[in-house]
Every structure is written in structure tokens, then in C-alpha cells.
Amino acid sequence: MSAEIQTGNDNTHACCECDCGTRRDFMQLAAAAFGAVGLGFFVKPVIDSLRPAKDTQALATVEVDIGSVPEGESMTVMWRGKPVFIRHRTRKEIEMAQAVDVQSLTDKQSDEERVKKGKEQWLVTVGVCTHLGCIPQGQKPTDNRGGYDGWFCSCHGSEYDTSGRIRKGPAPKNLDVPPYEFVNDTTIKIG
Amino acid sequence: MGSANREKFDNTVVEWIDSRMPIFTILNKEYGVFPTPRNFNYFWNFGAIAMFMLMTMIITGIILAMHYTADTKLAFDSVERIMRDVNGGWLLRYIHMNGASFFFIAVYIHMFRGIYYGSYKKPRELLWILGVIIFLLMMATAFIGYVLPWGQMSLWGATVITNLFSAVPFVGNWIVETLWGGYSVDNPTLTRFFALHFLLPFVIFAVVFLHVWALHVSGSNNPLGIEPKGPQDTLPFNPYYTAKDTFGLVVFMVAYAFFIFFAPDFLGHPDNYIPADPLVTPAHIVPEWYFLPFYAILRAVTFSINWYLIIGAGLCAYAFIKWMTKNKERESFFVKEYMVFVLPALFLFVLGAVIAFIPVSEQQFVDGELQYVGIARIIEGIRYYFTFDFLIPDSIRGTTEAVEMRVAIDALLIPISAKLGGVLAMFGSIALLIVLPWLDSHPVRSARFRPLFRIFVLLFTVSVGILGYAGSQPADKVYWSTCLGDAVACEALAHGGHGAGAEHHSDASATTIIKLDNTMLAQAFTGFYFAFFLIIIPLLGRFEKARALPYSIHEAVLGKEQRAGV
Numbered sequence: 159m160s161a162e163i164q165t166g167n168d169n170t171h172a173c174c175e176c177d178c179g180t181r182r183d184f185m186q187l188a189a190a191a192f193g194a195v196g197l198g199f200f201v202k203p204v205i206d207s208l209r210p211a212k213d214t215q216a217l218a219t220v221e222v223d224i225g226s227v228p229e230g231e232s233m234t235v236m237w238r239g240k241p242v243f244i245r246h247r248t249r250k251e252i253e254m255a256q257a258v259d260v261q262s263l264t265d266k267q268s269d270e271e272r273v274k275k276g277k278e279q280w281l282v283t284v285g286v287c288t289h290l291g292c293i294p295q296g297q298k299p300t301d302n303r304g305g306y307d308g309w310f311c312s313c314h315g316s317e318y319d320t321s322g323r324i325r326k327g328p329a330p331k332n333l334d335v336p337p338y339e340f341v342n343d344t345t346i347k348i349g
Numbered sequence: 350m351g352s353a354n355r356e357k358f359d360n361t362v363v364e365w366i367d368s369r370m371p372i373f374t375i376l377n378k379e380y381g382v383f384p385t386p387r388n389f390n391y392f393w394n395f396g397a398i399a400m401f402m403l404m405t406m407i408i409t410g411i412i413l414a415m416h417y418t419a420d421t422k423l424a425f426d427s428v429e430r431i432m433r434d435v436n437g438g439w440l441l442r443y444i445h446m447n448g449a450s451f452f453f454i455a456v457y458i459h460m461f462r463g464i465y466y467g468s469y470k471k472p473r474e475l476l477w478i479l480g481v482i483i484f485l486l487m488m489a490t491a492f493i494g495y496v497l498p499w500g501q502m503s504l505w506g507a508t509v510i511t512n513l514f515s516a517v518p519f520v521g522n523w524i525v526e527t528l529w530g531g532y533s534v535d536n537p538t539l540t541r542f543f544a545l546h547f548l549l550p551f552v553i554f555a556v557v558f559l560h561v562w563a564l565h566v567s568g569s570n571n572p573l574g575i576e577p578k579g580p581q582d583t584l585p586f587n588p589y590y591t592a593k594d595t596f597g598l599v600v601f602m603v604a605y606a607f608f609i610f611f612a613p614d615f616l617g618h619p620d621n622y623i624p625a626d627p628l629v630t631p632a633h634i635v636p637e638w639y640f641l642p643f644y645a646i647l648r649a650v651t652f653s654i655n656w657y658l659i660i661g662a663g664l665c666a667y668a669f670i671k672w673m674t675k676n677k678e679r680e681s682f683f684v685k686e687y688m689v690f691v692l693p694a695l696f697l698f699v700l701g702a703v704i705a706f707i708p709v710s711e712q713q714f715v716d717g718e719l720q721y722v723g724i725a726r727i728i729e730g731i732r733y734y735f736t737f738d739f740l741i742p743d744s745i746r747g748t749t750e751a752v753e754m755r756v757a758i759d760a761l762l763i764p765i766s767a768k769l770g771g772v773l774a775m776f777g778s779i780a781l782l783i784v785l786p787w788l789d790s791h792p793v794r795s796a797r798f799r800p801l802f803r804i805f806v807l808l809f810t811v812s813v814g815i816l817g818y819a820g821s822q823p824a825d826k827v828y829w830s831t832c833l834g835d836a837v838a839c840e841a842l843a844h845g846g847h848g849a850g851a852e853h854h855s856d857a858s859a860t861t862i863i864k865l866d867n868t869m870l871a872q873a874f875t876g877f878y879f880a881f882f883l884i885i886i887p888l889l890g891r892f893e894k895a896r897a898l899p900y901s902i903h904e905a906v907l908g909k910e911q912r913a914g915v
Contacts, residue, residue, distance in 0.1 A: 209526065240627070261751075
């Protein structure tokens with residue numbers, strides 16, 4: 159403490175009359191700032207190392223043959239460690255999905271936005287409940303599909319319709335539609 | 350460290366060490382002659398018991414870690430190998446598994462003790478806060494430890510809880526992916542959880558050291574909640590409380606041993622003996638019992654929270670704080686000064702509640718025109734104006750443009766989604782413990798002398814138990830229901846059951862079903878939980894008349910003995 163006062167006096171004379179701080183204050187601030195920048199350079203790679211690694215990212219694309227799924231049934235494939243639901247919808251299911259008033263939905267999306275044009279019979283969604291990540295039931299015709307003939311999440315009671323949209327329960331969003339494209343009529347590439 | 354005027358030890362080896370590093374002097378000062386209130390009851394055993402449990406967990410945990418493999422392909426089998434092949438492995442694992450439960454039992458009783466006897470009050474606020482930090486660290490450690498056996502509950506419990514962080518606005522997904530090290534709970538998650546599960550107990554140990562340090566500065570509280578006035582009010586820690594703690598510990602260990610040897614899986618969930626499968630969610634995910642009350646609070650928020658509710662709550666809080674901090678004694682709350690805030694708040698609550706809780710009414714056709722009838726007309730009227738639906742021009746209604754506009758308005762109007770609300774409520778319920786010393790301004794510590802506080806603390810304890818029960822049950826479980834309205838339709842509903850979706854909806858219009866389900870139960874007791882801390886405790890702090898405190902601890906203790914002797 160006393161040392162600071164002594165040098166402080168010296169420096170006030172040398173530098174200026176204002177109370178803008180001493181040379182020592184500047185050195186301390188500069189050192190602390192330099193240290194903070196250095197720490198930042200260390201923290202960045204440390205946090206990056208916790209992010210998905212390259213091999214995890216490499217599993218980000220899968221090609222699926224959907225020709226074997228008959229109308230009214232579904233298949234489940236793994237993509238990025240999560241199930242992807244592919245449902246071959248019946249005419250009735252498509253009509254049910256299209257008839258809904260979009261305004262009345264929690265997550266307002268029309269059915270057209272959730273399928274590929276001309277391939278309305280195929281609904282592809284990530285099979286993870288948007289509430290807290292459970293896998294909803296409804297892939298088998300014998301499953302409980304909830305009140306809207308889509309999927310039912312038994313964890314907290316969310317119900318999805320035939321377009322994978324949230325209709326009832328705590329989930330805030332519709333089932334995600336992953337990026338995908340049709341390679342040909344019976345093959346899709348997810349990711 | 351007080352080595353200057355220390356007493357010499359007779360043993361020459363002890364004296365040689367102590368003169369260079371006075372560890373024996375410190376031990377004697379803090380655990381030998383340490384003056385401790387003479388009137389402890391058995392509630393005061395649970396600090397020492399919790400310390401014993403921490404040591405048990407660290408010792409068994411280190412040995413289990415020597416046999417465990419943190420890899421999704423091997424983890425489950427390595428735990429089964431511990432159970433079947435490792436010599437005594439079953440015992441170590443059961444000690445560790447049930448140890449988590451008994452650690453929490455000890456800590457929950459310890460926390461109840463702290464609240465009931467006002468141990469959090471000045472000068473022990475920091476001691477209390479360090480305790481809450483230990484509790485938070487324990488919760489984190491227990492949660493990630495439960496993931497390691499890589500059974501179904503491990504995987505799905507981890508999925509549900511880590512997904513909580515996705516509720517954070519803007520950066521939620523980034524946080525969750527960083528926690529996972531991938532796009533789902535998978536091998537990178539398991540390996541980092543193992544590393545953290547090994548690390549955190551030592552962090553807990555360090556905070557326990559600070560906790561005990563703070564305790565030894567202020568000294569212990571006691572059942573009377575009054576400070577010792579002199580040596581006649583205290584006893585040396587050794588042998589009085591070393592003996593009493595040991596006795597309590599042995600009784601506790603009998604119960605602990607009963608579970609280890611006779612009911613080792615009673616407190617666990619059978620689904621965790623099924624290897625983790627990312628394609629199948631168990632029908633009913635429940636956390637370990639010690640998280641159930643907080644899980645119930647998390648699930649209780651099933652509604653999104655709009656600005657009307659937030660501003661209403663803010664106005665009420667402002668008026669309440671203003672009234673509480675006012676010096677004038679016993680002024681009525683129901684006067685103009687406060688009602689100018691509270692009445693608008695009530696109005697806002699009604700608007701907010703209509704928007705948040707009442708689903709969009711079913712539209713009906715009247716004379717070929719789409720209209721709402723009866724009360725639905727009022728509700729949809731409120732919704733039309735107060736959700737700013739009128740901003741959307743009629744010309745674009747029904748188009749995607751209108752939908753996008755609606756979504757944009759909702760994003761501004763509803764800052765807290767149901768999911769985020771649940772997460773905030775859950776963390777808030779623990780955060781309240783941290784600020785408890787400042788919520789309770791009553792000068793008397795012990796509930797023995799606060800008859801009202803005593804009743805409410807006991808009610809609070811029961812309500813936490815009920816929340817725990819609610820957390821263990823499915824959200825849609827119905828406890829009681831009755832059907833009002835058209836008798837035929839009610840009959841049809843009762844027989845229709847759940848399965849038939851379409852019929853269910855058409856019949857519902859002629860009837861009203863009143864029911865009490867698990868979500869409502871959880872909501873009621875979550876309400877009480879928060880009301881206890883935010884309304885009841887501050888009010889009692891200001892208005893409760895305490896009974897007369899005894900003059901001193903020894904007077905209270907000896908007075909009782911005399912009466913018993915007569």
C-alpha cells in the first residue's frame with residue numbers, strides 16, 4: 159500500500175495533474191487485460207473440444223430406401239444418433255393434416271411447409287419430442303397415436319397430428335423436419 | 350495459526366510435528382474442546398452423518414471407478430461385471446447406489462433442521478448459502494452419476510434433463526449440443542459425465558470444508574435459537590457430541606444397511622437394468638426419488654407466460670414490497686396507495702390468464718356465418734384485441750403471410766414459453782433457498798417460539814412430500830372427475846374411454862368435465878411452495894408475535910430438569 163502511494167506521487171509529477179491514474183495503474187490494467195485475452199484464447203479451444211467432434215459430424219448424412227414402406231405404415235432410421243420417422247401417409251391422413259386451421263396451432267405451420275411438393279404422402283420428421291426429447295409412440299399402427307392420429311409422447315403427454323405438428327400437451331414446437339431430398343422416387347437422403 | 354501460545358503435548362512425536370505445523374492444536378481447538386451448545390437434539394446429528402455419507406461415497410466411488418468402463422458399448426456390461434464377477438463388487442455398488450439416497454436423506458433432514466430452527470439467520474447466512482451450494486453440487490453429481498450405468502433410465506433421464514437447457518432463449522441448442530458433445534446423449538456425453546462425476550465429489554468436499562469453517566466462526570445454532578451466553582451454556586465437542594453423533598450415526602447406518610442388504614433396488618427403478626436404447630423411450634420416465642419434488646415443479650408449468658402476467662406480477666410485487674418496507678406499523682394493505690397497483694394487476698392477470706390458459710374456442714356456424722357464441726364470444730373478443738390479432742389485416746387472413754405475422758407478434762407477446770417457465774420455476778425453487786435469510790426478517794430463530802411459522806414450516810414440509818408424490822406419477826393421471834351436463838353424453842363418455850379420438854371430441858361439447866389431475870395437484874402445491882417463501886415468510890417476519898424466549902440455554906435446560914424432578 160505504502161509503496162503504491164510513494165511511486166504514485168512520483169508519477170503524478172512526471173505525467174499530469176489530473177487524477178487519471180498512475181503509471182502503475184496502467185501497467186496493472188494492461189497486464190490484467192493481456193491475461194484476460196490469453197485466457198480467452200485458452201477457453202475457446204477448451205469449449206470447442208466439448209462441441210461435436212469431426213467423427214460425430216461425419217455421421218450427419220444417411221441415404222434411406224423408402225420403397226419398402228407400404229401406405230399407412232412407417233419406418234424409423236437413425237440420423238445423428240436420433241431416430242427419424244418416415245411415414246407413408248394415407249389419403250385420409252393427408253387430408254386431415256391439410257384441413258387444419260393453421261391459426262389454431264401452437265406452432266403455426268401448414269402441412270405444405272412440412273412435406274416436399276408432389277410427395278405429400280411422405281412425412282419425414284425427427285422422432286424426438288420437442289418438449290424434453292423423448293421418442294413419441296405411433297410408428298406402429300398398434301401404438302397409441304394420441305387424439306390426432308399422429309404420435310403420442312408418453313413422457314409428458316404431448317400429442318402430434320398426421321403432419322407431426324404439436325396439437326396438445328407441453329411441447330412447444332412441431333416435430334422437426336430434417337433437411338432431406340429425394341434422390342429418386344424411392345430413396346431419400348437425410349442431412 | 351495460533352502456534353505462538355499453544356500448549357505443549359506430552360507425546361514427543363506429536364509435539365515435534367505440532368511445533369512445526371500446529372495441526373493437533375487446531376484439531377483439539379475445533380473438534381476437542383470446541384464449545385458447543387449443550388441443548389442439541391438429534392436433528393443436530395445430520396451434519397456429521399452427511400459428512401460420513403460423503404466419505405463413504407468417495408471411497409466406494411473410487412474403487413468402483415477402477416472397475417468401470419465409460420463407453421456406451423461397455424458401460425452397462427462393466428457394471429454387471431462389478432455385480433457378478435468383481436469380488437465384493439455387488440456390495441460396493443449397492444453401498445454406493447443406496448449411499449446416494451441416504452446422503453440425500455441426511456441432507457434433507459439437515460436442511461429441514463436449518464429452516465425449522467432458523468439456522469440460516471444472521472450471523473449464519475454465508476454458512477447457509479454454502480450449504481445450498483453443496484446441495485446444488487450434490488444434485489449435479491447424483492444426476493450425472495445415475496447416467497453412468499447406461500441403462501434405459503440413465504439415457505432417458507439424461508436426455509430429458511439436458512434438454513431442459515434447450516429452453517434457454519437463443520443459445521439453448523448450442524448449450525445442449527455442447528453438453529452432449531454431439532446431437533444426442535451418446536458416447537461423448539457418457540465419457541465427460543464420468544470425468545465430472547469423479548471430479549465433483551472433491552469440489553463438494555472443498556465446499557464442505559468452507560461450510561465447516563464458517564460454522565466454527567459463528568458456532569452452532571441450537572433448538573432454542575438463542576446464542577450461548579457463556580461456558581455454562583456449552584459443552585466441549587469431545588466427548589459429548591462425538592459420542593452423541595456416533596450414536597446417531599450408528600442408528601442411521603442400521604437403516605442404511607437394511608436397504609443395502611435387504612432392499613438394494615427398492616429406491617431405484619427396474620428400467621435401469623435394461624441396457625440403454627436410443628430408439629425406445631420407457632413408458633414412464635421418472636428421476637430418482639430425491640429429485641421428484643423439483644421434477645413436479647418443472648412439470649407444473651404447462652402454460653406459456655405472456656407480458657400481461659409478468660407485468661401484473663411485477664406490479665403486485667412492487668406494491669407488496671413497498672408496503673412491507675414501509676415504517677408505519679400495521680397499515681392496511683387495502684388502501685388506495687397500494688390498490689392503484691394491485692387492481693390494474695388483477696385486470697392484467699385476467700387478460701393474461703385468458704390468453705395463456707383458455708384454448709381457442711371451437712368455432713360455430715350461425716346463419717351460415719362463422720361465429721363464436723356465448724362466453725366464447727367474450728373470450729375470443731379479448732383474444733382478438735389483446736393478442737393484437739386486429740393488427741393482421743382481414744385481406745391476408747388464411748395466408749402464410751398472416752401466420753408469419755401472428756408468429757412474430759407471439760414472439761414479442763410471450764417471452765416465456767411453458768418449457769422455459771418450467772425450467773425457471775425449478776431452478777427458482779432452489780434459488781429461493783439462497784435468499785431465504787433475507788426473505789425472513791423475523792428476529793427469533795427457532796420455530797419453537799414462533800407458533801405460526803412452525804405450522805407453516807410443517808405444512809411446507811408436507812407439501813414438498815406431496816410434490817414428490819406428484820413428480821412420481823404420470824402427468825395426466827386423474828384423481829377425481831365428474832361429468833356435468835347432458836346425462837346421455839356423460840354416459841357415452843364414460844364408456845367411450847380414451848381410445849376413440851374423433852367421437853370423444855364431438856361428444857365433449859354437450860358436457861363439461863370437472864377433474865383433478867396430477868398436473869393440477871402439482872400446480873397447487875408448486876403455488877404453495879412459492880407462496881411460502883415469497884408471501885408467508887415475509888409476512889410472518891413482519892407480523893408474527895413470538896413467544897417469550899428463555900433467558901439462556903442453561904436456564905431453559907435446567908429449568909426443565911427441575912420440573913421433571915419435582
